[in-house]
Amino acid sequence: MVAHSPGCCGGSGGSAGCRRGDNTVALPQEKMSHLKKINVADLRLGMYLHGFDEAWIKNPFWKSKFLLRDYADLQAAWTSGIETCWIDLSKGRDVSKKAQEEAFELPETEAEPEATSFDEELERAAILCKSARAATISMFNEVRLGNAINVDSCLPLVADIAASVLRNPGALISLARLKTSDDYTYMHSVAVCALMVSLGRTLGFDEEACREAGIAGLLHDIGKALTPAEILNKPSQLSDEEFTIIKRHTVLGHAFLTGDRSIPAAAGEVCLHHHERIDGGGYPEGVSGGKLSLLARMGAVCDVYDAITSNRPYKDGWDPAESLARMASWKGHFDQTVLSAFVKSLGIYPTGALVKLSSGRLAVVVEQTKASLTKPIVRVFFREEPPGPIDVELVDLSDPAVKDSIVGRESRERWNLPSLESLWAGQLAARDHLDLDVGKEKSK
Numbered sequence: 276m277v278a279h280s281p282g283c284c285g286g287s288g289g290s291a292g293c294r295r296g297d298n299t300v301a302l303p304q305e306k307m308s309h310l311k312k313i314n315v316a317d318l319r320l321g322m323y324l325h326g327f328d329e330a331w332i333k334n335p336f337w338k339s340k341f342l343l344r345d346y347a348d349l350q351a352a353w354t355s356g357i358e359t360c361w362i363d364l365s366k367g368r369d370v371s372k373k374a375q376e377e378a379f380e381l382p383e384t385e386a387e388p389e390a391t392s393f394d395e396e397l398e399r400a401a402i403l404c405k406s407a408r409a410a411t412i413s414m415f416n417e418v419r420l421g422n423a424i425n426v427d428s429c430l431p432l433v434a435d436i437a438a439s440v441l442r443n444p445g446a447l448i449s450l451a452r453l454k455t456s457d458d459y460t461y462m463h464s465v466a467v468c469a470l471m472v473s474l475g476r477t478l479g480f481d482e483e484a485c486r487e488a489g490i491a492g493l494l495h496d497i498g499k500a501l502t503p504a505e506i507l508n509k510p511s512q513l514s515d516e517e518f519t520i521i522k523r524h525t526v527l528g529h530a531f532l533t534g535d536r537s538i539p540a541a542a543g544e545v546c547l548h549h550h551e552r553i554d555g556g557g558y559p560e561g562v563s564g565g566k567l568s569l570l571a572r573m574g575a576v577c578d579v580y581d582a583i584t585s586n587r588p589y590k591d592g593w594d595p596a597e598s599l600a601r602m603a604s605w606k607g608h609f610d611q612t613v614l615s616a617f618v619k620s621l622g623i624y625p626t627g628a629l630v631k632l633s634s635g636r637l638a639v640v641v642e643q644t645k646a647s648l649t650k651p652i653v654r655v656f657f658r659e660e661p662p663g664p665i666d667v668e669l670v671d672l673s674d675p676a677v678k679d680s681i682v683g684r685e686s687r688e689r690w691n692l693p694s695l696e697s698l699w700a701g702q703l704a705a706r707d708h709l710d711l712d713v714g715k716e717k718s719k
C-alpha cells in the first residue's frame with residue numbers, strides 16, 4: 276500500500292522518504308500502522324504530531340514532528356485553520372475511543388504540487404519579489420533598531436518563496452537575480468532563500484529541512500543590518516580596515532539570532548559560517564570540511580552564486596552558466612557534492628545564460644526542461660556569421676524534432692550585446708521595481 280507523506284515538500288529521497296516528482300512515499304507496513312489521521316480538534320497533550328495534511332507551508336510550527344508537551348503548541352495547532360493531521364501512535368498517546376471511531380483511513384496518494392508554467396510563475400514571482408523586498412527591508416530595519424525578528428511575519432514570507440520554488444523553481448530564482456545596487460542586500464537575502472529551498476529539494480530534504488534551509492537563507496546576511504551603511508554600500512573598493520568590518524557581519528548576525536530562541540539554531544549556524552571555505556580558508560573562524568554543517572556548506576554556494584551573477588556598483592554580474600563554471604574551478608572553496616546538486620537544481624545552463632548553438636546562432640536560456648540538463652528552452656536572437664540580429668524565436672532543444680543543440684556558453688563581452696534579460700523575462704525585466712536598463716547598449 277502506498278501512503279502519502281503528510282505535508283511533504285517534494286524532496287527527492289529525503290529523510291521522510293519523499294520522492295521528487297510524484298510527491299508520494301512508500302511507508303514500511305510497520306511504520307504505516309503507527310500513523311493515524313485525526314481531526315486537529317482532537318489533538319491533545321501527550322500525542323506525537325507526525326504532520327499536517329495540508330501543504331507544509333501552512334504548518335504553524337518550525338518542526339513538523341514532535342511530542343506535544345506545551346499547551347501553547349496545542350492552541351497553535353487548534354487555531355491553525357488546518358482540519359486534519361497525523362499522529363504517531365508508537366511515540367505518543369492515541370485519541371479517545373470516541374474520536375478513534377471517527378478516525379480516517381490513510382489515503383492512497385497525495386495531490387501533486389501545483390506546477391505552473393515558467394511565464395505564469397514569472398508573473399507571480401514579480402509580485403512576490405516586490406512584497407518580499409518590502410518585508411526584508413522592514414526586517415533589516417527592525418534589527419537596526421535592536422528589535423527581535425518577528426518570526427510570525429518572517430515565516431509566511433519563507434513559505435511564499437518556497438511555494439513559488441515548488442511550483443516552478445526557475446522563475447523566482449532568475450527574477451531575484453535582477454536586483455539594483457540599492458536593494459542588493461535585501462533581494463540577495465530573498466534570492467538566497469529561494470536558492471536554499473531549491474537546493475534542499477534537490478538534496479532530498481524533507482519539509483522541515485526545506486523550511487529551515489529557506490529561513491537560514493533569508494537571514495544569512497542579517498548581520499549586515501548591524502554594519503555601518505556607508506561601508507556596506509560603498510561603491511568603490513574597500514580598504515583592508517573596511518573589509519575587516521564587513522566580515523564581522525557573520526559573527527554579529529550569529530550573535531543576534533542566537534539570542535532569539537524562536538529562530539532555528541541552523542539559521543544562526545549559516546549566518547556564522549556562510550563565508551567559510553571547505554579547505555578552511557574562509558572567515559570568520561577558518562572552519563573546514565565536515566566541521567561545517569550541511570546548511571552552512573549550502574549557504575556558501577547559494578551566497579556566492581547570487582553575488583557573482585548580480586550587478587553591483589563596481590561590476591556587472593557574470594553570466595549564470597559562466598558563474599557555475601567558475602565556481603566549479605575554484606578548488607577548495609565549496610563542498611563538491613553540494614555544488615553538483617546546486618548545478619543540478621539550476622541546470623548547467625541556467626535561465627539567462629547566453630549560449631551558442633550548433634547552427635551558429637546565439638540564444639538566451641529561458642527555461643529548463645525535464646528531459647536533460649543540457650537541453651533547455653532557449654530564445655535565439657543573433658547569428659554568428661555574418662554577425663547580426665535575427666528574428667527572435669523560442670526553441671525547445673529537448674524536442675526530438677529540433678536538430679539544433681548547445682555547443683557551449685558564449686561571452687556577452689565578445690559581441691558587445693545589450694542586456695539580455697528581456698529575452699527571458701520579457702517586460703518584467705523592465706518594470707520599475709526591478710529598475711533594469713533593458714535594451715540599453717553597453718558603453719564600451
Ligand SMILES: [Fe+2]
Nearest residue numbers: 495496549550
Ligand atoms: Fe555574507
